[in-house]
Amino acid sequence: MMGNFSIAMFVSRLFYFYQILILVWCILSWIPLPQNGVLQGIIGAIDTLVSPYINLFRRFIPPFGGLDFSPIVAIIVLGFIQRLIMGTIV
Numbered sequence: 001m002m003g004n005f006s007i008a009m010f011v012s013r014l015f016y017f018y019q020i021l022i023l024v025w026c027i028l029s030w031i032p033l034p035q036n037g038v039l040q041g042i043i044g045a046i047d048t049l050v051s052p053y054i055n056l057f058r059r060f061i062p063p064f065g066g067l068d069f070s071p072i073v074a075i076i077v078l079g080f081i082q083r084l085i086m087g088t089i090v
Contacts, residue, residue, distance in 0.1 A: 008089045015082040018049075020073050025050040026071050053078075 006080060025046050057070035057077075 008086060011085060011089060012082065015078060015085075019078055021046055022054070022071050022075055022078075023051055029088075071090075 028043055028046065032042070054070055054074050057074050058068070061068075061070045061073055063069075
């Protein structure tokens with residue numbers, strides 16, 4: 001029983017971490033940042049992790065009034081997927 005709990009906590013934290021990455025990615029897209037080698041590397045890594053998932057939703061959700069709502073929908077869908085997976089683990 002303890003093994004399932006440990007796996008569930010790990011999976012839950014992975015989902016939470018990815019949701020935070022999406023939020024950081026959104027915030028970084030709004031802020032003009034200097035062209036720093038290390039900073040650009042970090043931003044590039046976050047973009048590499050987040051963009052493929054966000055682009056799935058961008059295909060179906062066009063920008064509305066200049067605002068991109070696909071990250072919000074992506075986080076909501078990620079929450080649903082998390083609940084489904086957690087329901088099967090626990």
